[in-house]
Amino acid sequence: MTRDSTALAPMANAIRALAMDAVQAANSGHPGMPMGMADVATVLWTQFLKHDPAAPKWSDRDRFILSAGHGSMLIYALLHLTGYESPTMEDIRKFRQIDSVCAGHPENFLIPGVECTTGPLGQGLAMAVGFAMAERHLNAQFGDDLVDHHTWVVAGDGCLMEGINHEAVGLAGTLKLGRLNVLWDDNKITIDGDTSLSTTEDILGRYTASGWHVTSCDGHDFADIARALAEAKADPRPSLVACRTVIGKGAPNKQGGHNVHGSPLGADEIAAAREYLGWTSAPFEIPVEILNNWRSSVEAGKAARAEWEARAAVNPQAAELARRMAGDLPAETGLDGYLQSLIANPPKVATRKSSEMALEAYTANVPEMVGGSADLTGSNNTKTKSTAPFTPESYDGRYVYYGIREFGMAAAMNGMALHGGVIPYGGTFLVFSDYCRNAVRMSALQHVRAIYVFTHDSIGLGEDGPTHQPVEHVMSLRMIPNLLVFRPADAIETAEAWALALANKDRPSVLALTRQNLPPVRFDAEMKSAKGAYRLVSASAARKVVLLATGSEVEVAMKVAAALEKHGLGADVVSVPCWELFDEQDAAYKADLLPADALKVSIEAGVTLGWQKYVGDGLSIGIDTFGASAPIDVLYDHFGLTAEKIVPQVLSRVS
Ligand SMILES: Cc1ncc(C[n+]2csc(CCOP(=O)(O)OP(=O)(O)O)c2C)c(N)n1
Ligand SMILES: [Mg+2]
Secondary structure, eight states, rough: OOHHHHHHHHHHHHHHHHHHHHHHHOOSSSSSHHHSHHHHHHHHHIIIIOOTTOOEEEEEEEEEESSSSHHHHHHHHHHHHTTTTOOOOHHHTTTTTOOOOOOSSTTTTTSTTOOOOOSSSHHHHHHHHHHHHHHHHHHHOTTTTTTTOEEEEEEOHHHHHHHHHHHHHHHHHHTOTTTTTEEEOOOOEEEEEEGGGTTOOOOHHHHHHHHHHHHHEEEEEEHHHHHHHHHHHHSOOEEEEEEOTTTTTTTTTTTTTTGGGSSOOHHHHHHHHHHHHOOOOOOOOOHHHHHHHHHHHHHHHHHHHHHHHHHHTTTTTHHHHHHHHTTOOOOOSSHHHHHHHHHHSSSOOHHHHHHHHHHHHHHOTTEEEEEESOOOHHHHTOTTTTTOOOOOTTOOOEEEOSSSOHHHHHHHHHHHHHSSSOEEEEEEEEEGGGGGGGHHHHHTTOOOOOOEEEOOOSSGTTTTTTOOOOOSHHHHHTTTTTEEEOOOSSSSHHHHHHHHHHHTTTOEEEEEEEEEOOOOOOOOOSOOGGOEEEEEOOOSEEEEEEEOOOOTHHHHHHHHHHHHTTTOOOOEEEEBBBBHHTTOOOOOOOHHHHOSSSSSEEEEEOOOOHHHHHTTEEEOOOOOOOOOSOHHHHHHHHTTSHHHHHHHHHHHOOO
């Protein structure tokens, strides 16, 4: 429905009033961006965005991503004004306080309708690429009747300046994601001042060169905004709309300057803004007529949902779409049959290879799995027979060639997982997890099931040397809350890690996998990795030592245990494929595995800092320096990760 500016201007001013008053009440926050983008957001939400506040999780809604997350009051105001149950005006009054869902930056787990957590600049837009990928993928699989929506993004100068923007824009252009529309808050201001201080980039030129459609508008002219958004929506390419705006628009003495970016306006300027805007209501009060206009703006969205419900009711594929959107796995995942095949024929393979074997089984049975790699497909072993390439010509494909874009890949994976209906997994070398680390952190913060396949997990990769040899990475990933980090020891543990990663629908997982072959150490299907750590070998002689090891060093620990037994010292071997799951076990289970009367020794080809929480004042064998370039056997000996080098150290502590 098109409205003229006599109705729209007061509606936009309601956003401005809420933003300035909430920031003032909190005495912190960012009024500039919501005030500057209020007009654009009003046009988008009243004339373009397909949504129904009564059903914030309706799967065919348009997705709105506030990539410029510091402008959180913009989305809180929009959700409230259009009639979402959350946030309430009470929540908005308590903006940025501990008991309010209106956190400083929007959090997907606090408010339905906040599609993703934003604040780390650039990532919202990069996640939006994943949302748009998921939409096209599900559209290809389920058809226009069930899946047919757009992804709208509000991004600032910062989102476009970040390095990840280049990755996201390149990927979206290549994949021709025409349902993705980015509204750039082109206010020429960042925190430090005018954007000319730091950039002279031809942004429209860059986007055009990347295969995008670009257009511009006066971000304070409702008709011009509507014209540009309609153009963006119609164009088959992803679109960038440069919305020329004035930051803090409506604050007469401060608008257009960088000081309005992130500080309360102050009582005097708020009074001046009220006068300038003709806004006479008290703080947190919206005149009935304006509120009614906002509430009635969603009629088209409500009608669209009713039509969708009617179509879904008679669509035989609707139940399968609902299952995938709910994140529930199919009854048969392929795990049992695959485990039995391993037990019948235990392979000596690298865990990256056994991951591929597990993926062959799982991807054949779990159609929502969409894989990919940042240009290391043959090394990460992420491609399976069931996963055809995802291309502009065949969006139903399930394998994404992300290119050398680790950060863009991880953010897109987050977007796909948040969109729902897709379980994304993606690979790179573990050492390059640093390139995408903040997106991994955002997976964990947002409680999404993104599965990272990080191969070449230690000096065991050999000759490529220290640039490629992770040392601190496994431990540093363990430091991220709510992230499962698996380092499996053989094919069975790898199959278990995949099963657990898939089953944990509210948190991400990392699989750290070897390049080198590993002998089988497990010959049963008891899902022992579910407890994070378990006794793999029990001492024969009286137990004096407990060896804890992960991944490739489980084999080493077994050799150490055998040598200690020859000295008459009983030694357990405890495999620890996942710290986080072990930490969730009860005290009795932990005490049984880590008895107080035994010397505890950890063995892992990485930094030792951290293992003390399990070994206490025992021994931690690892690598606290960078690695080196040499064949693997030379490296394991050089860095002291052999039974020959470890046994004397243990003996010196127990004799
Ligand atoms: C990755 C990242 N780096 C730095 C910041 C801190 N920060 C928040 S907003 C901002 C300036 C962003 O400028 P712009 O996007 O133009 O927003 P505007 O000032 O126009 O609202 C910065 C540097 C951040 N949130 N994320
Ligand atoms: Mg700006």
